[in-house]
Structures are given as structure tokens and as C-alpha cells.
Amino acid sequence: MMALAYGRSTGFAVDPIEKKPLNHFHPGTTVLSFGTAGCNLGCRFCQNWDISKARLAERRAQVMNPTQVVDLAIENGCPSIAFTYNDPVIWAEYAIDVAREARARGVKTVFVSAGYVCPEPREEIFAHMDAANIDLKAFTEDFYRRVTLSHLAPVLETLEWLARTGRVWTEVTNLVIPGHNDEPVESRALAEWILEHMGPQVPLHFTAFHPDYRMLDVSRTPPATLTRAREVARAVGLRHVYTGNVHDPDGQTTCCTGCGEPLIERDWMAVVSSVLDDGACPRCGTRLAGRFGTGGIRPSAGTRRFVRA
Numbered sequence: 001m002m003a004l005a006y007g008r009s010t011g012f013a014v015d016p017i018e019k020k021p022l023n024h025f026h027p028g029t030t031v032l033s034f035g036t037a038g039c040n041l042g043c044r045f046c047q048n049w050d051i052s053k054a055r056l057a058e059r060r061a062q063v064m065n066p067t068q069v070v071d072l073a074i075e076n077g078c079p080s081i082a083f084t085y086n087d088p089v090i091w092a093e094y095a096i097d098v099a100r101e102a103r104a105r106g107v108k109t110v111f112v113s114a115g116y117v118c119p120e121p122r123e124e125i126f127a128h129m130d131a132a133n134i135d136l137k138a139f140t141e142d143f144y145r146r147v148t149l150s151h152l153a154p155v156l157e158t159l160e161w162l163a164r165t166g167r168v169w170t171e172v173t174n175l176v177i178p179g180h181n182d183e184p185v186e187s188r189a190l191a192e193w194i195l196e197h198m199g200p201q202v203p204l205h206f207t208a209f210h211p212d213y214r215m216l217d218v219s220r221t222p223p224a225t226l227t228r229a230r231e232v233a234r235a236v237g238l239r240h241v242y243t244g245n246v247h248d249p250d251g252q253t254t255c256c257t258g259c260g261e262p263l264i265e266r267d268w269m270a271v272v273s274s275v276l277d278d279g280a281c282p283r284c285g286t287r288l289a290g291r292f293g294t295g296g297i298r299p300s301a302g303t304r305r306f307v308r309a
Helices: 066-075 088-104 119-126 141-148 151-163 184-195 223-236
Strands: 012-016 031-033 080-083 108-113 131-135 169-176 205-209 241-244 262-267 269-273 305-306
Touching: 031 066, 066 080, 066 088, 080 088, 088 108, 088 119, 119 151, 131 151, 141 151, 151 169, 151 184, 169 184, 169 223, 184 205, 184 223, 205 223, 223 241
Parallel strands: 031 080, 080 108, 108 131, 131 169, 169 205, 205 241
Antiparallel strands: 012 031, 012 305, 262 269
8 A cells, every 4th residue: 555645746856954844954955845735733823825735636746766856866965855745654664664775875865744643653753753843733722622623742742752853853843823822931941841852952943834735814923022022932941042034144153062152053954164073163172062063164055946847
């Protein structure tokens, strides 16, 4: 038996790795991003609803086997491949086969997911992945039940499991939606949970909402709301807290946890400068949590082009 989405993509793009968002996984590099159609959640605010809420028959699909996907990444100079846009949990077999082929050829893989997955497939999926960004959509069961048609507890179990096993570099994203999950008390509870169950070095991204799908009546997230959430999380004790989907160079800069030296400066999702020296601060020698490889970090740009199969 084979999933209908196997080998069928709704499109490929070359993105900066920071778009996933991942700020501590080979910063400044590009990633070949693709997804299929459908999703296992029912988020009313979905920012990719034209893909995640579509059926394959409604989308023009590009058929590519795992070898061809890895070929495409290498041809476009991408050191990693991201399974993204819709949740790859629902096309896990295809993602795993691509990841196996990628690992055999020295290409890394990134799993961008809501983390809503049972323990058995979770173990099988992440055995083949190098990095993950998990979307922790809110920190109340009421929000998950009403707004995403799912539940909070399985997502927290996935996050705690990823942190405990330590095999996959993991960052967390929280889309801040005005009037729904933007109160400081919720940001504090979310940050405190990450601190206790995942550790202070796990990067947390607070990103801005824009009206979409079935939440067209909700306004965009004010930048000040993200700044406030970031300050709350940093006060709790998280060391790497970022803002996204807004222009905020301070909230997108990676600093040394030892001396405070700016190590990687960004403008939106583009790396504009880096002084990181082999994964460490050149001033005090403190190592930065993450996966950085052996080469230096080069300035990067945003999404440059779409790739057609």
C-alpha cells in the first residue's frame, strides 16, 4: 500500500534556511523546500491553506522520486532539503525515503512540522532527519481544540522526546495571533515549559500572523507584541529568542551567551554578517548551540527562485 502523495510535490523552491525558520542550523545556507497537499490539522489561520487544504487532484503535482529530489538539491547548490509547506507527517514514507537518499549522498534534511504524531512513527521519521522546526501553535488545550482541531499534549510529547534524544537539532516556532494566544501570561508559560523540558539553549521563534484562510477578521500581529513576547521568554531564561515575519534586526540577531557579542546579524531572513569562529564566539570562546559545519558563514539572501522539475 502506498500513500497517494508519494513522489508528488506541489512545487519546489530554493529558500534561505532561516525561512524554515532555523537560525542555528547551518546559517546562511540555502535549502531545497517542497511539500505535497493536505494536512492532519485543521488550523483556521493556516498561512499555506492553498496547499494544506487542497487535494492532490486540485493541485498540479510534480512527480519526482527520491533520487531526483536529491539530484535537484545538489544541482541548485543546496546542502539541505526541507519537508515543509504542508505537514510532512502525512507523507512520512516519501520524506523518509528522500532523507535516506540524501544522507547517503551527504545532503542534510529538515522536518518542518506541527509535531502532531504518534510515538511509533515519530521514532521512525526522526531517525532519518538532521533538523526540525516544530510549530507550537499555542499553549492551551482550548486553542488547539477550537482553532487547530487537534490537541496540545501530543505536540509537547514530541518536543520533549526530541530534546531528550538529542539526535535532531530542534527549534520551536510560535505564531502569535492577536486576541488568541498573544497574552504575556501564555508566552511566559510556553517559555517556562521549553526551559524545563527542553533546556535554555533551544531557539524559540515568535512570528507574526497575517490574516488568512478563516481568520481574515483578525489583524496582523503588531511588532511590539512580538518584542514583548521575546522579552518575556528571555526573562524566563531562554537564551536564543527570535522574532519573525517582521523587520526587527535586533530580534533576528544571534548573540553570544557568554559575553553578549553579536555573532550572526540578520535582516529579515538574510544573514548580513557573521563573526562566528568554528561555532564559537571569537571574543570569549563560548560555543554557540547548534549545527554549523566546518566552513564560515557567508551572507545570504531571501528566496531567490522557484525550481521547476
